[in-house]
Amino acid sequence: MKKVSNPIEHDLWFLGRIKSMRQKALKRRKNLSTFQLERPISFWIKKDRLVNEIGKEFTIILRTKGCSWALGESGGCTMCGYIQDATIEDVDQDQIIKQFDYAFNNKIKDITDDEENYILKIFNSGSFFDDNEISDKIRMHIYEKVANIKNIKEFVIESRLKYINFEKLKELKENLKKKHIEIAIGLETVNDYIRNYYINKGMLFNDFKTVLNMCKENDIGVKSYLLLKPPFLNEQGAIDDCINSITNLINLKVNTISINPVNIQKGTLLEYLYLQKRYRPPWYYSLFKVLKKSVNQDDLKYVRIVSDPSGAGTKKGIHNCLKRECEVSAKKTLRNFVLSQDLTTLDQSEFECECKRQYPFEKLFH
Numbered sequence: 001m002k003k004v005s006n007p008i009e010h011d012l013w014f015l016g017r018i019k020s021m022r023q024k025a026l027k028r029r030k031n032l033s034t035f036q037l038e039r040p041i042s043f044w045i046k047k048d049r050l051v052n053e054i055g056k057e058f059t060i061i062l063r064t065k066g067c068s069w070a071l072g073e074s075g076g077c078t079m080c081g082y083i084q085d086a087t088i089e090d091v092d093q094d095q096i097i098k099q100f101d102y103a104f105n106n107k108i109k110d111i112t113d114d115e116e117n118y119i120l121k122i123f124n125s126g127s128f129f130d131d132n133e134i135s136d137k138i139r140m141h142i143y144e145k146v147a148n149i150k151n152i153k154e155f156v157i158e159s160r161l162k163y164i165n166f167e168k169l170k171e172l173k174e175n176l177k178k179k180h181i182e183i184a185i186g187l188e189t190v191n192d193y194i195r196n197y198y199i200n201k202g203m204l205f206n207d208f209k210t211v212l213n214m215c216k217e218n219d220i221g222v223k224s225y226l227l228l229k230p231p232f233l234n235e236q237g238a239i240d241d242c243i244n245s246i247t248n249l250i251n252l253k254v255n256t257i258s259i260n261p262v263n264i265q266k267g268t269l270l271e272y273l274y275l276q277k278r279y280r281p282p283w284y285y286s287l288f289k290v291l292k293k294s295v296n297q298d299d300l301k302y303v304r305i306v307s308d309p310s311g312a313g314t315k316k317g318i319h320n321c322l323k324r325e326c327e328v329s330a331k332k333t334l335r336n337f338v339l340s341q342d343l344t345t346l347d348q349s350e351f352e353c354e355c356k357r358q359y360p361f362e363k364l365f366h
């Protein structure tokens with residue numbers, strides 16, 4: 001895969017700022033006990049959209065040494081603070097296996113007793129296929145545990161492009177033959193300039209397309225994350241960028257598009273801009289507009305579009321005017337759309353807020 005020369009290298013202020021924010025964030029990490037290293041960061045079950053039906057997600061977030069991109073010279077992506085969840089101490093393979101087993105054993109009876117179908121999402125705030133984070137032994141352990149659970153119908157993991165290769169995909173498919181598998185990739189936008197200059201992602205769209213084809217050859221799906229409103233774009237620019245990305249990804253026949261409206265995470269360049277009042281997270285109205293303009297109901301027979309925004313309805317996440325009824329209603333509208341995949345739900349908000357009149361002016365300036 002072609003090495004992406006970091007296009008912001010010439011902008012020393014920018015790169016220096018990302019790195020110094022990252023260093024400060026890394027220093028704030030706490031020492032963890034052995035007990036804590038054997039527990040996942042978090043795990044839960046909740047209602048979710050499966051490929052063909054409404055079911056439940058079982059999500060496990062494993063604690064590993066962290067994303068190599070954030071730990072390395074680049075300083076990581078401008079909006080991502082996940083590295084603070086990583087360990088300072090070495091976390092060994094057996095501890096990660098114990099983390100997985102803890103979550104799995106805790107919930108497996110609920111899952112097998114349940115009549116509903118499940119999607120299992122295993123995240124590690126980095127790359128599942130990076131051997132420095134998750135070893136072969138851990139991956140095989142997880143595949144073996146999951147393979148025979150009948151009502152886990154779908155399996156999702158995340159990885160940066162550089163760690164995805166034919167052998168790893170083949171091994172995954174061979175072990176989980178009966179499941180619908182998706183690899184989640186943080187593409188963020190189809191625009192190389194925005195992705196590499198504004199998000200500092202270090203990734204090219206062409207490489208994404210190569211990996212997408214490799215996944216298709218292995219009968220594995222791709223879930224693409226899109227970032228709604230990267231830093232340095234105003235609201236209208238963000239809407240245009242996201243519409244352009246969705247349209248392109250639908251044409252490429254990705255399986256799932258997950259729209260992540262920005263939320264402000266600690267220790268990031270984005271937080272710095274936010275504290276300086278140079279950044280406002282996106283409006284719900286923008287997200288709804290993006291969906292209506294980029295997707296038609298026929299598209300949704302082939303692609304699943306989801307969005308489960310962190311920090312929604314608060315100052316640091318996607319929000320409208322912060323009035324309670326307004327935020328609750330917008331959140332519900334989004335949830336209804338995601339679960340039903342029915343675009344008409346976007347016009348069925350319970351509460352029409354007066355902030356909708358102010359929004360067209362706001363979106364031009366922030």
Ligand code: SF4
Nearest residue numbers: 067070076077080125
């Ligand atoms: S967004 Fe993904 S690739 Fe970027 S720093 Fe965070 S975990 Fe790493």
Ligand SMILES: [Zn+2]
Nearest residue numbers: 321326353355
């Ligand atoms: Zn409002």
